Amino acid sequence: MRRGSVFVILFVLVAAIIIGASQFLRSQPPLEVTVAVSPLAEAWVRASADAFNATNPLLGSGQRIAIRVQAVDDPAVWGDTTRAFSAQQHPAAWIPALAASVDYAVEQRLPVATITPATAHTLLVWGVFESRASVAQPDDTPLDWPHVQELAAAESWASLPGGQASWGFVKLIFSRPSTTAGGLGVLFSGAGAYFDTTDLTTVALSDNAFRGWMQPVIDSVPNFNTLGADPAAALTRGPSTGEIALLPESQWLVQLNGIVQREPVRFSYPEYAVVYDFPVALWDAPEMTDIERDAVYRFADWLLQPAQQDRAITYGLRSVAGSVDAQAPLIAAAIPYGIAPVLDLTATITAPTRNEVLRMINWAG
Numbered sequence: 001m002r003r004g005s006v007f008v009i010l011f012v013l014v015a016a017i018i019i020g021a022s023q024f025l026r027s028q029p030p031l032e033v034t035v036a037v038s039p040l041a042e043a044w045v046r047a048s049a050d051a052f053n054a055t056n057p058l059l060g061s062g063q064r065i066a067i068r069v070q071a072v073d074d075p076a077v078w079g080d081t082t083r084a085f086s087a088q089q090h091p092a093a094w095i096p097a098l099a100a101s102v103d104y105a106v107e108q109r110l111p112v113a114t115i116t117p118a119t120a121h122t123l124l125v126w127g128v129f130e131s132r133a134s135v136a137q138p139d140d141t142p143l144d145w146p147h148v149q150e151l152a153a154a155e156s157w158a159s160l161p162g163g164q165a166s167w168g169f170v171k172l173i174f175s176r177p178s179t180t181a182g183g184l185g186v187l188f189s190g191a192g193a194y195f196d197t198t199d200l201t202t203v204a205l206s207d208n209a210f211r212g213w214m215q216p217v218i219d220s221v222p223n224f225n226t227l228g229a230d231p232a233a234a235l236t237r238g239p240s241t242g243e244i245a246l247l248p249e250s251q252w253l254v255q256l257n258g259i260v261q262r263e264p265v266r267f268s269y270p271e272y273a274v275v276y277d278f279p280v281a282l283w284d285a286p287e288m289t290d291i292e293r294d295a296v297y298r299f300a301d302w303l304l305q306p307a308q309q310d311r312a313i314t315y316g317l318r319s320v321a322g323s324v325d326a327q328a329p330l331i332a333a334a335i336p337y338g339i340a341p342v343l344d345l346t347a348t349i350t351a352p353t354r355n356e357v358l359r360m361i362n363w364a365g
Contacts, residue, residue: 192272
């Protein structure tokens with residue numbers, strides 16, 4: 001047999017093997033790649049994963065992949081008493097609410113590395129029911145920490161000018177700081193207002209004067225356990241649940257229709273903004289396969305595509321660009337109550353160190 005014929009036969013055999021292997025991989029069930037995500041972005045990321053999986057994504061090797069979404073709140077990963085991830089059980093990627101959470105996890109010696117700094121945004125927003133607004137905002141200035149702290153320290157509405165005894169105690173609503181990024185952000189926002197700074201790495205959150213100032217605010221939350229994962233949903237029961245709340249804008253937007261059916265609300269943005277960025281962090285350890293790594297990068301890129309960015313507002317989130325379409329249904333419905341399509345976020349909080357955070361949440365509970 002001529003040498004040229006041998007080469008042709010070998011080429012055909014190799015090609016047949018490659019094609020056969022590719023066809024075999026395509027016929028197999030997809031490799032599931034787990035992405036853990038903050039509950040604040042879970043609905044959007046889950047919908048994006050469904051859309052991604054529907055494209056029947058293939059890697060260069062011909063391997064089919066599918067993204068599986070798991071909800072994990074930030075403190076569960078880097079807290080003192082919880083260990084959501086371990087070397088034996090971990091996701092391929094993690095999308096926390098706060099960019100600082102990745103740094104806190106690294107301090108815990110978890111092998112996570114940010115590959116996408118932000119995929120969407122939301123931020124904390126004050127809301128007060130209309131019946132309480134004239135008392136809470138007597139001079140019509142936007143509601144913020146100075147007013148709220150004074151209201152909480154007063155304890156009862158009857159002790160405030162214009163307040164009614166039938167309203168009972170002043171009730172504030174926010175998520176539990178020790179277990180949720182939403183609640184943790186409330187402490188960050190309060191600290192920024194108290195210390196008059198955006199850089200919380202320069203202050204001591206264990207300062208007794210700050211804790212004394214913040215204590216009435218924490219005490220004014222009737223019961224963290226009854227609020228559930230989404231305190232805005234609890235507010236659909238009206239002012240009897242809570243009159244003033246500091247919650248992520250995304251939660252307000254999604255639940256707004258049910259809330260205002262009870263009573264209109266007024267929104268305002270804290271002077272010191274806590275912005276949730278939802279970065280993508282890769283589990284960067286030797287046990288990660290090339291296929292898993294490639295899948296994470298593919299999905300991170302997918303989240304930044306225009307279709308996914310445009311879809312974010314459907315779930316109350318702002319795109320990475322920050323501004324939103326004023327005609328988007330959730331935004332259009334919220335603008336009359338004070339939600340702004342375009343925001344000035346020049347005074348954005350820089351998160352404190354992990355040690356300061358741990359001391360603060362151990363105190364606040």
